[in-house]
Amino acid sequence: MSDDDFTRLVEAEQRVEPRDWMPDGYRRTLIRQIAQHAHSEIIGMQPEANWISRAPSLRRKAILLAKVQDEAGHGLYLYAATETLGADRADLTQKLVEGRQKYSSIFNYPTLNFADVGVIGWLVDGAAICNQVPLCRTSYGPYARAMIRICKEESFHQRQGYELLMTMMRGTDEQRRMVQDSVNRWWWPSLMMFGPSDAESSNTAQSMAWRIKRHTNDELRQKFVDMSVPQAEALGVTLPDPSLRWNPERGHHDFGEIDWDEFWRVVNGDGPCNRQRVEHRRKAHEDGAWVREAATAYAAKSASVEEVA
Numbered sequence: 001m002s003d004d005d006f007t008r009l010v011e012a013e014q015r016v017e018p019r020d021w022m023p024d025g026y027r028r029t030l031i032r033q034i035a036q037h038a039h040s041e042i043i044g045m046q047p048e049a050n051w052i053s054r055a056p057s058l059r060r061k062a063i064l065l066a067k068v069q070d071e072a073g074h075g076l077y078l079y080a081a082t083e084t085l086g087a088d089r090a091d092l093t094q095k096l097v098e099g100r101q102k103y104s105s106i107f108n109y110p111t112l113n114f115a116d117v118g119v120i121g122w123l124v125d126g127a128a129i130c131n132q133v134p135l136c137r138t139s140y141g142p143y144a145r146a147m148i149r150i151c152k153e154e155s156f157h158q159r160q161g162y163e164l165l166m167t168m169m170r171g172t173d174e175q176r177r178m179v180q181d182s183v184n185r186w187w188w189p190s191l192m193m194f195g196p197s198d199a200e201s202s203n204t205a206q207s208m209a210w211r212i213k214r215h216t217n218d219e220l221r222q223k224f225v226d227m228s229v230p231q232a233e234a235l236g237v238t239l240p241d242p243s244l245r246w247n248p249e250r251g252h253h254d255f256g257e258i259d260w261d262e263f264w265r266v267v268n269g270d271g272p273c274n275r276q277r278v279e280h281r282r283k284a285h286e287d288g289a290w291v292r293e294a295a296t297a298y299a300a301k302s303a304s305v306e307e308v309a
């Protein structure tokens, strides 16, 4: 099969499966994209885990624990999907802790009050849903199938966040101030989750042709803004952007310019928590070495018992 035949196949919405022929570039791009996604799920456990031991009630603790555990599961499905492309999970983890592969910059921001748990659910998981729902139809079969389950769980994450914020907004002035403070800190970084503007984004055209990307960054960002504005109104919070207003001609909300210097600073490793996140991941990986050794020894033992029997 030629590259052109392959492109025609994916353009006809055919799924590509692990044993099918695929261009090297397609395989490489997918491994990088899925690994980056997997790393984001795993690193994303850290900012919220920060609040598990300080959750204000048993109910909130149980919800948060379940959510953080879901993220670990998402990471695992996605690492498994990269393995179907011939990647090695240990190698990907190594690249992450050595800073040679990236994860979503949003997780380099700190969680400063408990409302952050709600705002992360509402805005961060909300932005992730906008990015990920189209990936349920991505051309690579194992990735598309993993995304279906992930998106179902993400929508639970978003709703628990929104419900938490609703509860806080019905509480005391102090609680409402916490929510507003949190929205002020997370709104712009959430918009940055969609990546650079289309004019700056180098991989878009090829990825769109391969059907591993289905909408451009700016299209998805606009969708997220349009979705979030009525939700913010219903909550009673102000989104921190004086330029934000409905544009009847476009049928969309206009919004202000992202601080691209901050965007690139955080992407390039100089955000508020980049070092802390990677260091924590490196230590957790080292501390878990005995578990991996024990599991390998157990698997070898089970296999030899089976052979004897």
Ligand SMILES: [Fe+2]
Pocket (backbone or CB within 6 Å): 041, 070, 071, 074, 150, 154
């Ligand atoms: Fe997730």
Ligand SMILES: [Fe+2]
Pocket (backbone or CB within 6 Å): 071, 125, 153, 154, 157
């Ligand atoms: Fe999530």
